[in-house]
Amino acid sequence: MDERDVVVADSLEGDSEFLRELLAHTSEGMLTIDAESVVVAANPAIERILGYDPEELLGSSKLTIIPERLQDAHLAGINQYVETGEKHIDWTGVELPAQHKDGHEVPVSVSLQEHEYEGRRLFTGIFTDITERKRRERELRERNEDLEEFASVLSHDLRNPLSVAQAQVSLAREFGDEEYFDSVEDALARIDSLVDDLLAQAREGRAVETESCSLQSVAEDAWDGVVTADASVVLPSRTWQVEADASRLRQALENLVRNSIEHSGEDATVTVGVLEDESGFFVADDGPGFPTDVLRRGAPGPEEGHYGLHVVERVADAHGWTVRFTNAADGGARVEFRDVSLSRA
The missing domain is CATH 3.30.565.10 (Histidine kinase-like ATPase, C-terminal domain)
Structure with a gap:
């Protein structure tokens, strides 16, 4: 048995309806094209991810689900592979934007597999919608940027009142006048205010x-x-x-x-x-x-x-x-x- 064969119980061996049900209920989208980039098969999950009823895609070009700016590169890539066997992307999983039926782009992770059926050379892609993952990554990146900026602003802006406090302490030591300590107190209050403001910005945003x-x-x-x-x-x-x-x-x-x-x-x-x-x-x-x-x-x-x-x-x-x-x-x-x-x- 080939290691890529689907393993089923003896009671289901040869049951094509079971295999259809299996493909119909997987959460990942599946799309199969031939060597001419024509769609020959699609499962129901494709509609959840890209908005197309599977039957809408049958017989159409794979370019239907590819943003226009990337279509030439996709065609060149598949043609190159068909002619030379050289892959231009990682087939085990690559992140790409796909074109939804309503026009917006959906970030997906795609893994590809080549196979042969009744003498036809076919390519099947497994699509996973990674919109939520990308959103979390973006939020984490923005939060890290905010924290980095918070640290930079804090270290930069605290120097103003710190410099004032240091200068006033030097004058107080030299002249012994208590009015200089009032300025030190004001500078320390400003430091306290800056810390509070910057913490609020970090926690609540920049509004x-x-x-x-x-x-x-x-x-x-x-x-x-x-x-x-x-x-x-x-x-x-x-x-x-x-x-x-x-x-x-x-x-x-x-x-x-x-x-x-x-x-x-x-x-x-x-x-x-x-x-x-x-x-x-x-x-x-x-x-x-x-x-x-x-x-x-x-x-x-x-x-x-x-x-x-x-x-x-x-x-x-x-x-x-x-x-x-x-x-x-x-x-x-x-x-x-x-x-x-x-x-x-």
Whole structure:
């Protein structure tokens, strides 16, 4: 007996109806084609996976269930095998997209077997729908990416209040003035707030809960949360209210201030203002600006040493704002936030 024969009890030997029932009730789809890629057999599970009644497929090309962009490769592969015996994919199991009757693609795992019946060369594929597995893999991948980003943002953004605390402790030791300890306390509170915010983002996603807050006040808090040395800040002359998550907005502004001082020098001037059409606000500095090649590639990212600007992008996305990295007409980097709900207080 060939090791691939179906083994049945003696009482069922030769019972073709039993074999039909066996194939009809398997959970995997089965599709058999001939050497010309014409479908000669299909079982009922194919309908559950790909939407086609088996009889609809009989006599049709196997291309019926293959996305158009992959059809040439499939035909070339089967023709190559028929002519040379050389396989272009792993027949023991390969993951491929299949075309559902309604037009969408279904991820499937397919194992193939060649066999002969009444002198005809046939190929049977066993189809397993792996949609759920792919969904779980995608969720796991996204969760891992979120955890990696959480760790990166945490390590990056904690440096702002930590630097402030360290600087204030040094001043307190030198001058013995207790007011420096107030600044240390504020920095530690900011660390606590950042940890809570980032944990919430990791657990609940990136959505934000907004409230009306003062752009000037948040900008001042952000300025106090960074070691600014001899740098100076210019704020809007009017009081503006912005609909935002105040803590996340402060996180973005802290990163922009820190970025300006790191790239423009300790005596930089940072300006926070409202766009002329009042559709949003901007943060600009008087430094050298973003390199042209960086702007040509789009928003500066971690690979250019601008991890803080990546954080800024994520904060803007969470609010539904549009963020644009550019250079001011008179020089210096400029970051604009548009589609922002602003109002005059």
